[in-house]
Every structure is written in structure tokens, then in C-alpha cells.
Amino acid sequence: MSELSELYQQVILDHNKKPRNFKKLETANRHADGFNPLCGDQLTVYMQFEDDRIADVSFEGTGCAISKASASMMTQSVKGKTRAEVESLFNEFHRMVTGELDEETTPNNLGRLTIFAGVREFPARVKCASLSWHTLHAALAGEDAATTENLGADITSEQVSA
Amino acid sequence: MLAERQAGNGVGDAASPWDVARVREDFPVLAQTVNGKPLVYLDNAASSQVPQVVIDRGSRYLQEEHSNIHRGVHYLSQRATTAYEGAREKVRRFINARESRECIFVRGCTEGINLVMHGYGRKFVAAGDEIIVSAMEHHANIVPWQMLCEEKGATLRVIPMNDAGELLLDEYEALLNERTKLVCVMHVSNALGTINPIKEIVARAHKQGVPVLVDGAQGAPHLTIDVQDLDADFYIISGHKMFAPTGSGVVYGKAELLERMNPFLGGGDMIRTVTFEKTTYAGLPNKFEAGTPAIASQIGLGAAIDYLNSLDRRAAHAYEHELLAYATEKLTAIEGVRIIGTAREKVGALSFVIEDVHPHDVGTILDQEGIAVRAGHHCAQPVMKRFNIPATARASFAFYNTKEEIDTLASAVQKVIEVFS
Ligand SMILES: Cc1ncc(COP(=O)(O)O)c(C=O)c1O
Numbered sequence: 001m002s003e004l005s006e007l008y009q010q011v012i013l014d015h016n017k018k019p020r021n022f023k024k025l026e027t028a029n030r031h032a033d034g035f036n037p038l039c040g041d042q043l044t045v046y047m048q049f050e051d052d053r054i055a056d057v058s059f060e061g062t063g064c065a066i067s068k069a070s071a072s073m074m075t076q077s078v079k080g081k082t083r084a085e086v087e088s089l090f091n092e093f094h095r096m097v098t099g100e101l102d103e104e105t106t107p108n109n110l111g112r113l114t115i116f117a118g119v120r121e122f123p124a125r126v127k128c129a130s131l132s133w134h135t136l137h138a139a140l141a142g143e144d145a146a147t148t149e150n151l152g153a154d155i156t157s158e159q160v161s162a
Numbered sequence: 163m164l165a166e167r168q169a170g171n172g173v174g175d176a177a178s179p180w181d182v183a184r185v186r187e188d189f190p191v192l193a194q195t196v197n198g199k200p201l202v203y204l205d206n207a208a209s210s211q212v213p214q215v216v217i218d219r220g221s222r223y224l225q226e227e228h229s230n231i232h233r234g235v236h237y238l239s240q241r242a243t244t245a246y247e248g249a250r251e252k253v254r255r256f257i258n259a260r261e262s263r264e265c266i267f268v269r270g271c272t273e274g275i276n277l278v279m280h281g282y283g284r285k286f287v288a289a290g291d292e293i294i295v296s297a298m299e300h301h302a303n304i305v306p307w308q309m310l311c312e313e314k315g316a317t318l319r320v321i322p323m324n325d326a327g328e329l330l331l332d333e334y335e336a337l338l339n340e341r342t343k344l345v346c347v348m349h350v351s352n353a354l355g356t357i358n359p360i361k362e363i364v365a366r367a368h369k370q371g372v373p374v375l376v377d378g379a380q381g382a383p384h385l386t387i388d389v390q391d392l393d394a395d396f397y398i399i400s401g402h403k404m405f406a407p408t409g410s411g412v413v414y415g416k417a418e419l420l421e422r423m424n425p426f427l428g429g430g431d432m433i434r435t436v437t438f439e440k441t442t443y444a445g446l447p448n449k450f451e452a453g454t455p456a457i458a459s460q461i462g463l464g465a466a467i468d469y470l471n472s473l474d475r476r477a478a479h480a481y482e483h484e485l486l487a488y489a490t491e492k493l494t495a496i497e498g499v500r501i502i503g504t505a506r507e508k509v510g511a512l513s514f515v516i517e518d519v520h521p522h523d524v525g526t527i528l529d530q531e532g533i534a535v536r537a538g539h540h541c542a543q544p545v546m547k548r549f550n551i552p553a554t555a556r557a558s559f560a561f562y563n564t565k566e567e568i569d570t571l572a573s574a575v576q577k578v579i580e581v582f583s
Binding site for chain 2: 039042
């Protein structure tokens, strides 16, 4: 049960119930759709990208608590950041949820996002936590869709060694 | 043991005649703990567990009989061939086909439906024709037909269903016309548990001279199958959903249809003569079994059928019915839980959603309690759309599940609601 309460922390449950920036962004100049074909999760990330910065960002869609909370907190933490800063944060986040980065011993910029560290104990849920990030990445790159289908990198180091 | 099991088949007894504790001993996988809790395996519609006798039969084959079939005059090849063809005869009896050559071995239901699509569909369906599927089909019985329609310029028509998850037969009747070339429906729904009235569906199609393919993936594990009584033209089975290993499966087809069809895969074993100018094909069933098949798995399917025949299947069916009714009652009683699929005739699967909780989260929390359920769209996205939900959690039962396991499920569902309250 302790791993479970690690996963479903109050903050995550709160973001699931009341997701922030959960709307279509009228001023968006980029957007991308994300799919997880395994469970049918589906979301759209909208962004207003100006002078190499994310001026504003939002999302819409359906998904589990982990994917919704992750998208919600992601929008909060990337707002105002440059493309390079966002890509580096995505990298750290991804390495944390797949168990490659120990957020307690390695310096990082994850801040409140470390609340998702518990996901690495649930390999089947890593894709839920990272779907919104992949979608954000696609929007930044000017692509219009992301899917977790072929993301071989979305397996935890535990799965690799097992 | 056998006599004892069958003796207890009294109707109307308060006590179940089904000795579930005894049956559980046949399935070694069930006796384990998951996350510190006894495993509660409620994902049988995805894949059922394998009894020891089937495991033993597979190992005996690998230890003593393994060789390629139909290719050797030597001792082992003869033994392997005899065992493989013996499994085919067991399948024939299990589904009451007229002849064993009407039972084609394939790796599973998906491959089986694709075999009919290529062999029958690509030969007999042309531009302007129509193929009927139902609104509750698994993707395996939608996508191949869509691919065919795209290739040929044909049209896919869909039998609608009501809010309970029952097909609307009058609407079905109205879809049948002189352009209809094939009707493809599932016997039992993996997402909703609905048992479709196949006999009636077949009769109406046959009145118009249209053949019917039945996706029997969920029918074969739970119902007594008589393809002659159903008068199905094709009946497709996955072995791994009926206590056999993965890689086993069957396409039953009426001989006269199979004879007229094109082969599916080309290669060794499916030919009579090959020259660079022309190849002539082997007779049934070999025409459809190119290359070396999953010999051990198909022999395992034969052993699984022997195992099922050793049980009192009527009692097993009655018991499964009881389990589903009990689970339905237990989950319905929990506030915030809604059952998806409330057909009058159901077997095997119980799909449900919990208010404000995504099924994926339900699946993770149940897993922590040792309970295996499936959370997702069950390869039936159109069904999810029909009910306006992204996904469901699904508990699916076999005759080795117990009422205590359902109690465990119900309290774990309560726990989910607490976590998310
Ligand atoms: C109704 C139905 N049809 C077809 C299939 C596909 O079977 P398989 O994956 O064994 O090919 C399944 C199993 O997922 C099923 O439940």
C-alpha cells in the first residue's frame, strides 16, 4: 500500500480532480495530439510559442489520474521557459520516471515534478506520466501528433534488467 | 474423480455441485501471491490459464515426440504427425464439425479471421458489395474487413445495439440485401459479455444466401459449440482463451466454402505440385496450413479439450453463470459503480466504470491487491464510443474463480473509491 500512496499522492489526486490550464488555448500557434493506443488516453497540448519561449500553454483530453495530473503540472512548470529549458526538463522528467535519474541524489530542475518519482515503481504507468511531455515535445518540434506506441525508451531500467 | 464430479450435478441444490477447490488444483499458476496477496486472476477473457495436464502434454511432446510433421518417414515425424492430427480430430468433436478437414489450424483468432478475409473475401467480394459486422466487434473482426472494403471498393455496414449491449435484429435484417457478401459477428462479446443469438443471425443471413463468419474467441471457452446446429459457415477460435497455449487456434469452415477459397499463405505443405510455371494446391486442410505450424501448441489445444471433456461441462457453465450473477450483484451494490453491458444473455465478462475514476487507475490499485483485471478499451474502441466512455475495467471469469475472489474484488473496488474520494 505504501507504493500506492506514493503513486497517488494528494497533490496528484488534486490535479486530477481540478486540472490546471485545462482548456483550449485561443492564442495558440502550435498544438499536438497525443495518444496512448494501449489504454485509449488522448490529449491535446496547445501552446503559444514566441521568441523561443512558451508564452502560454494548456491541454485538453481524457486520461487516467496520472496522465491528467502530469499534464496539469507540466503546463505549470513549462510556462515561460525557453525551448532548451523545456527539452532539458523533459529529459530529466523522463529519466526520473524510468528510474535512470535519482532525483534525491542528482541535482536537477524538476522541483514539484519530483512528486511523479513514484511512477517508476509501476512500469505499466510510465507512459501515462510521460504522454503529455511527448505531446509537448511534438508541438515544440512543429509536429502535430505524438503516440506512446513506439517509444522504446518508455520502459524502466527495471524492465530492461529483468 | 470424474464420476464424483458428475454425480453432484443436481439442479436446484442450494450448494453448488461444482468443486472449485478441486478444479483450482489443476491450475498451478493460481497458487501464487502477487504483491504479497493471493493472486486473483480475473483476466480470463484476455487469456485463460493452463492446467497441468496441458503443460504435461506439451512437455511430453517436446521431450519425446518433437519433429516436423507431414515430412518424414521416420519414427518421430510419424509420432508428431499422429499427435497433431489427433488434436484436429479432438477439435472436430469439440465443435461437432462434420469432418476434421474442415478444421484448419491457425495461430489464433486474429490470424483465422485474416485467413477468411484473404481466402474468401478477396476472391468473392467486389466493388459495390457489402459486408456486415456488428457494433460490438473486437478490432480483429473489424479491421480485416475494413482493409478488404478499401481494397475492393466495398462497404462495411454495422448492426447497431441497444443500451444494454444487445444487437438489434430488425435493423440487422434491414441491412441484408443482394449486395451483402458476408456477415461477421462475435458469438460472445469480450467487452460486454453479451451472448449473441448466432443461430437466429445465421438463419436470417442464409435466407438471403449470405454466409456468416462467427468470431468464437469468447464463445468456445464458455459455451457448448455445435457448428452444425448453429449452421455457421466459419467459426474461429483462439486456443489461449480456452486453457491451451498461445499459438493455437482454429478456423472451422464448411468444406464446400473452404474448397472454393483461395489459399492464405503460400509455401511448403500447402501444395500438391510446384513448377515454375504453375503450382497446384493441396486439399483440405493442408491448403491453408503453409509452413511448419505451432505443433506443440496445437497438441496442447487437443489436451485442453480432453481436459474440458473430463469436467462436467454443464456444471461448469452453471457455475460460471452463478459467478457472473454474484459479481454483478456485488459491484452493482457499490455506490458510484456502473456496469457496462447489461444484456439478458451474458457470460464471462463484467465491464464496469467507477464514477470520476479512470479505469487505468482502477487497474493499478486492484493489481496492488493481487487482482488481475483488464483496464482499457478491450480492442473494441467502437463499443467504448457507443457507451460514451474512454475505457472500462473488466473482470472476466473462468470456472476456477471463486465467490471469495469476487468478495476481494468488491472490497478492492471500495478501496479505489476511498483513494479517490
Ligand atoms: C472477441 C475476440 N475476438 C478476437 C480476439 C483476438 O484473438 P487473438 O488475440 O487470440 O488473435 C479476441 C481476443 O483478444 C477476442 O476477445
